[in-house]
Amino acid sequence: MDRVKKLLVVLAIAVVVVTASFIVLPAFYGNRAAYSSMDQSEVNALNSSIPSSVQVYTQNSTIVVDGNAVIPVEMGPMNAPSMYSFEIYGIINPHLIIMKNSQVTFVGINVDTDLSHNFVITEQAPPYGPMIGMGGMMGGSSMTTMPFLPPVNHGSFAYYNTTYTFSTAGTFWYICEYPQHAQNGMYGQITVQ
Template structure:
């Protein structure tokens, strides 16, 4: 099981997000992020403040399609920015729609176990829990989702393409 750690401030979180955007082409019109290079740090924010509830924010986009090269070393960092719910990050070849218990009906290709919610509603004093892992997938189309019951069915998922 992968251990979790925490970020001590919104400033530290913003630094992590900025590192994740390196090597990324962000297309707001198509809601797509295309990464290049041999080392990618994908930072997935779970239900961030200012975005619709039960969604992912990655590089400023909500539930984007993510494209990564198959040769890249992809580090996924889950950050739970939600002060009310636990969230995890799962990658599967099982396409939506998902039921209430999505984790029971998908074949998991990658999993970051759920994290506790952030410590406070205040954005300036919150500690954000994080968990990271190395993503190794073959060429193909996958889907990322939150495995916590009821979250994927509410829209907490997106597409991940390995090319």
């Protein structure tokens, strides 16, 4: 009889864990619009056609956006010193200076061969803890959302467009919400003026 009771307890725990994982994991990793994918030539085309509203100052690691623009954001570039990096027009984690009321579509593209990433905008300044992304997932601090995009798969790059109109002047940040990534340096500053 004791054996049966033990078995029942183990089964009950298993049911609770499995049920909880079906509720918690989608909240953490899914529940957002699906991503699309593009190939290397499409990535190259986006990177090489800089909009007229965008000025790239490589020496200052700064990109100025004055007006509406579509901007590709590479996530996890393999040539970067750290795997926890963004790259925009050849600059790692650039400082974005955005003129007020510009509407910017960020095309988040995961170019990493190993890790999942996303790109969201937040008012929260660094330093970041390992679970900074949980704030956004719980409907908290992030101003935009993006699903976690999987690594490159046989030449197919997962991407997701997120559009934001910067109507408020101030200092903002872009981060990767994947646990520990922002903490390890996967973020950059946005100045809206």
